[in-house]
Amino acid sequence: MNVSDSTPAMNNLMGSEADSQRTLYPYVTGTSVVGIKYKDGILLAADMGGSYGSTLRYKTVERLKSVGKHSIIGASGEISDFQEIMRNLDDLILYDNMWDDGNSFGPKEVHNYLTRMMYNRRNKFNPLWNSLVLGGVKNGQKYLGTVSMIGVHYEDNHVATGFGNHLARPLLRDEWHENLTFEEGVKLLEKCMRVLLYRDRSAVNKLQIAKITEEGVTISQPYALKTFWGFSAFKNPTAGAEGSW
């Protein structure tokens, strides 16, 4: 699903009044989110870029947020729709707290709520233009799932949105296993994010990693990945092939 390449100017030239009441294309978008289960819980990684079409306009967008005590959510796609989803989720958690019955929403419940919300909006031809990753741990049970903007949802040991599906999933299918330690998990996620940084044009080199275990949620401070550009073929690429690059 391609969420980049929109021209805001086109909007006014199209159709009726009714069109201005529903989402036709995204404006400010976030790129891939990658998530894996590991020994103690879930790890999510996402960069902090918000692209406005082909400009990398916002570079401190937090795309990973915690939801209640037991879950974290990562979103790619339209940022304003993600903010709307967070408002709904915060209200949901608030009303749940007000019951004060000792019970709290776990990741499965939140995932189900998100699925219903996304599918319902899609049926009204007014989607929330996001692909979401939802992970959490409750009562020792780890859960990692994803929902797309049309309501396609599933859970797996490792998930990704957008470009992550093409670049990160193959790596995860090869190298993921049960009982990854925290360090191994972070290393694996960084490997995926590095490939995305090299090959996804809307990626920025500033990422956060979120961890959730039975104890709680930690979202790391933003940091950058090391990249390597020192291949000898890059130094003089047209040696012997004048006219190419």
Add this chain to the structure above:
Amino acid sequence: MSELAGTIPGKGGFSFDLCRRNDMLVSKGLKPPSFLKTGTTIVGLIFQDGVILGADTRATEGPIVADKNCEKIHYMAPNIYCCGAGTAADTEAVTDMVSSQLKLHRYHTGRESRVVTALTLLKSHLFSYQGHVSAALVLGGVDVTGPHLHTIYPHGSTDTLPFATMGSGSLAAMAIFESKYREGLTRDEGVKLVAEAICSGIFNDLGSGSNVDICVITKGKQEYLRNYLLPNPRTYVSEKGYTFSKKTEVLFTKITPLRELVEVIEAGDAMEE
């Protein structure tokens, strides 16, 4: 190079004569014939002694697998091979054509072909057809100037790279290369990495599948390892066998003899009308 002048077509470039008629037919509802595409994973990398090329072996026609074990690594010269993705007919024709041109050129100059020669012949042909010849190629070889690896796009642009992937499975293969490639790989490490990248394409991309072909080119030597890996064997075979019994079972027999033909001659005037 006057010998090559004879191979340039008289008018030059793509003939747009039939475009208007084709557009008219499409607007009337004619569906153009679908062509055999090699939804593909092709890769190449440079290791310490030369170049290694790899490819999967699935050729698709829309959603159907037309050929389970086709050859996507084409011969250009004894020291140059080319992997092709895109329309199968286009990759075959264009690599065959440039291979013949290279041979004539070798006779004319008396020297081993260079990779940049093949590169220039391919890119100028593809450019003159403005992208209509849908061939995306990974060209690799070793000549007197050293090992070279190039990618060529259908519109005629080229890249010179230490490692390259093309085709629908290129992202899956590139993920493997970007995380595991380094300079100065040995032959065995290189072959293992190429096989891993092609397997990543085979298992993660629907347009690629079946087996892994590899070609290792070094100075003065090439090894074409056809079906280097067969990771998709046919595992279920029916024990009853797949041949039908030759005989038809006889359920019952009934013989009806033909009756004697008896001629009845009528009394009276025949042929009276």
